[in-house]
Amino acid sequence: MKRLAVFASGSGTNFEAIAQACADGRLDAEVSLLVCDVPGAKVLERGERFGVETFCFNPKSYACKADFEKKIADRMDALGIGLVCLAGYMRLIGPVLLERYGGRIINIHPSLLPAFKGAHAVEDAVAYGVKVYGITIHYVDESLDGGRIIAQRAFPYEGSDPAEVHRLGQVIEHQLYVDTIAELIK
Ligand code: GAR
Numbered sequence: 001m002k003r004l005a006v007f008a009s010g011s012g013t014n015f016e017a018i019a020q021a022c023a024d025g026r027l028d029a030e031v032s033l034l035v036c037d038v039p040g041a042k043v044l045e046r047g048e049r050f051g052v053e054t055f056c057f058n059p060k061s062y063a064c065k066a067d068f069e070k071k072i073a074d075r076m077d078a079l080g081i082g083l084v085c086l087a088g089y090m091r092l093i094g095p096v097l098l099e100r101y102g103g104r105i106i107n108i109h110p111s112l113l114p115a116f117k118g119a120h121a122v123e124d125a126v127a128y129g130v131k132v133y134g135i136t137i138h139y140v141d142e143s144l145d146g147g148r149i150i151a152q153r154a155f156p157y158e159g160s161d162p163a164e165v166h167r168l169g170q171v172i173e174h175q176l177y178v179d180t181i182a183e184l185i186k
Contacts, residue, residue: 002185005033005081006052007089012043014087014108017174018181019050027178029185032079035072037091053079059091069096076101083184085177086140090119093140105140106184108177110169112136112152117145122165133157133165135172137180151180 004022006015015034021027034047036056047054055075062068073096076084086093086107093105111121112134118124125133134154139147153172157165 002029003032003079003081003083004029004181005035005076005079005084006031006087007035007037007084008041008043008087009036009038009090010041010043010088012041012046012087013170014085014173014177015043016046016050017178018085018087019046019052021178021181023050027182027185029083029181032081033076035089037068037089043088065094066096069094073097073100083181084140085181087177092142092144095142098140098142102141103139106137106150106180107140107145107147108173109136109138109145110166110173112154113138113145113149121145122169123162126160126162126165131156131158133169135169135176137176150184151176 006018008015019031022029022031031052034052034054036043037059039056039058044056057068084101084105111125113136116125132154134152136149137151138149141147153176155168
């Protein structure tokens, strides 16, 4: 499981943390493929900087999810990908990828699951008045932010600024993702 694929839709700070850990030798792995569903996303610049092969696509150019997932799975097969790391990939994984890579796809989410699923987890938690926040890494199944939990870290925050929660959480995410991948590929 030493060849990784990272899927991202946005900034890609988690992608960078993983790629940097591979480059430093802290992770005995290689990011062999970056998959991005948002043309122009910032993660693409990071991928280029690390010289990682990239498959960037516009979902609207495909008739259905199965069509682009087949393309991704074929490329991952060719590269011998052992572990797929979703890092801010804001799209549900469909049956094609789950059938071929099920049990080898993990996701990072900015809440203590099963609380606060979805794309606005931090904002929802702040609105709720949460005092203990957290990060979860879990296996991916067909449900939104479901699947068996692999690792979690909690941190206290008593304020009401979502940007600050994101900032505190991302520091934890970068470390936790690298540590969790290291454990899984051992
Ligand atoms: C991360 O905070 C991750 O937890 C979140 O997207 C962010 C991506 O940041 N993922 C989800 O909300 C998944 N439901 P990044 O692009 O800087 O790595």
